[in-house]
Amino acid sequence: MPLLDLATRLARSAAYAIEAIRAAGCAVDEKRDGSPVTEADRVAEALIVEGLRAATPDIPVVAEEEVAAGRLTECGALAWLVDPLDGTREFAAGRLEFTVNVGLIRNGRPWLGAVAIPAKGEMFRGIIGVGAWKQDATGDRAIAARRPPPAGLTVLASRHYQGDPKLAPFLEGRHVAEIIYIGSAEKFCRIAEGVADLYPRFGPTMEWDTAAPEAVLVAAGGRVLGFDGMPLAYGRAGYKNPPFVASGA
Structure with a gap:
């Protein structure tokens, strides 16, 4: 699994760099689209891309x-998709919920990925058709998505879309525990x-946000589908994802 090992090694190195910057403190700048960016984003991306x-x-x-x-790069049959610091708002706010995503797509679909959670010392990785590990x-162990438990679904939702009016209608009729x-x-x-068990995403995301974590989830037996019931496609012009639902087994 040399390509997965490469993705894992670089994601881990970027995680160490991000944690060093977080400890020292850094300013938050604003990109042209209004989203935040920090020195940690830039340093981690340079390390991974190089x-x-x-x-x-x-x-x-x-x-x-x-x-x-x-800088726009054409994707071929294979392409790396990199989000050096997914959750910059969380990072800037002092929360621990940010990741490093290094994913490889093949023929327009995720194939393998490494996702580091730097502040929690966790690394997730997977190859579709082979397996997933944490x-x-x-230590290091195989992981697998679960079937919904009798107690009900644990639903995960984006912190920055807590007031999304689409969530309640989507969950209506489902047995939700929390x-x-x-x-x-x-x-x-x-x-x-x-x-x-479930993560519905109604707001915008980009392909580099989801390629690596989708590979991990699908490798663990879960799935990610658009609201049309079709798998997400990758390597498209603009790199924007449609709304989707990620789920367990």
Whole structure:
């Protein structure tokens, strides 16, 4: 699994760099679209992108901050999609819910991915058709998405869309035990490891937000579908995702 090992190694190195910057403190700037960006975003992306291009020069790399700066890369049959710091708002607010996402798509679909949660010392990784794993202070182990428990669904929702009027109608008629609001791709990881069940996303996301965590979740037995019931497509012009639902087994 050399490509997964590469993604994992670079995601981990970026996580260490982000934690060092978080400890020292950094300013929050604003991109042209009004979204926040920090030194941690830039440093982590440079580390990951340089590592990917050095190790796999024939595979295109699409990275969030490069795209924001106007560097557009055509995806081929294989392409890396990189979000160096998913959940910059959480990072800037001093919360722990931010991730590093390094995903590889193949023929327009996620194939493998590594997702680090730097502040919690967790690493999730997976290859679709092979398996998914979580590494933390207790060791490295296989993970699997669960079937909904009798107590009801644990639903994860975006912290920044708590007032979304679409959520209640979507959940109507479902047996829901609790709704937890958190940020970043961590939501995919919690479903992948079998501690949550459903994540509906009504607001905008980009392909680099979801490629790596979708690979982990699908490798763990879950799925991600648009509201039309179709899998998300990757490598499209503009890199924007439609609304979707991530779920367990």
